[in-house]
Amino acid sequence: MVIYSFKNFSYAYYGVTKVFENLNLRIGSNNPQIVAFVGPSGSGKTTLLSVMAKLVEDYSGEVLFEEKNLKDWKELEFRKKVLMLLQSPEKQLFEENILADVLYTLKYDNLTVEEKMLKAQRVLELVGLPKDRWDKPYYRLSGGEARKAALAAVLVKDSEVLLLDEPTSGIDSETRQELYRIFKNLKRAGKSIFFSSHDVYFVKAVSDEVFFVDNGLVKPAENVEKARYWGVV
């Protein structure tokens, strides 16, 4: 089943600056898979992911998720399946410490307190955050540590689909390598990941499919000269 379909999809910032016009695209047809979006700054990668996350809805045309119009999905039902990591981690961290931030994601899950705590601790260890950082609020962490914390808060939910906006920005190489293993493990567990990145080597290493976003178009990267020039494919 194709995960996402765009039909005559058009979007303009503030209704004025055109980003996409009559885009027709099917992505995620080999579920589960890891799909990367690359392209110049300002080309619309974040917008695309935000639409896929149902965070942006003032577009024209249709976007289908699992063959159903995204606008017809009930919020809670959709959020059980799809979660997004934003580009700036501080935008999704707001509790008194990062352990609480991760637990917040599980707030309405039908789990005991102990089960939630265990899941949260495991995912914080998974992203490589040492225990002495868990009781700190995000603003007391380094930039890379805060990004790991935000990633943990998304991974703990065990969603079918993860949307990640520049997950490798600001993280060190070791964490990037760990992220690679996490991506592969998630795929083995049946999850699909869609992410944007400028990190050419990470994209090459981890992706099943790469799309190049530029000038309102979204094309398979192997068909785009600039993508080859950048070394993405």
Added chain:
Amino acid sequence: MSEMSNRRIIQTDLLVGLKDVSVSYVSDKVALNKVNLKIFSGEKIAVVGKNGSGKTTLGKLLAALVEPSDGEVVINQPACYLFQNPENQVVMPTVEREVAFGFENMAMDPKIMHEKVEGLLRAFGLFKKKSSNVEELSGGQLQRLAIASLVGLEYRLFFFDEPYAYLDPDSVRNVDDILNDLVDDGVTVMVVIHRPQYLEKFNYQRVLLFDRGRLEYDGPVGNFMRSRKLLAMAGWNGDFYFKFKK
């Protein structure tokens, strides 16, 4: 001499000198631990290390945004600091006003300021966006704006905290060309980088490697890149760049 005589800040001819400098935060975390360092003019220096190793604290120390808790800091001029997250840097509502902000604070002649602002906007590919609200910018555009708003200012030392983050490959090269122009003018740029390809492909002269607050290496790029031990300390062993480079 002040009662805090074990931490002095002295103005001399030396660009930057740190002697046994430590920085601790209120949480008692030691962010920098007995760092000894001298910075001279016209250098292009890479600052590397894992997350939380002290790189950002170094930059903030040189920009006088944090104080040392121990040791001696000698500063000729404070560093101009680029924040890791451009959203923490950009303060004005539009692109043009953001670039002009620094010059306005210098009471620059309006005609000269206008020329400088236009030049920087063109150099960073932001001219068409000059009247745009900063909220409309992508992450990469915001990063370019944050850098553009600093490089025109008359500092002799810049500390760029991950300037290549959020930038596509073309923009990375463009920014690096601009950094090289600064170095050619005798300005020192210190750049935090997380990707070994930037160290190899861009002509950095010197590497500072931080690990758990300590300066573990200060020397040429070549020696650093040939040392498995140092690469491991930076967390770069096994980086995807080396796998594809083969």
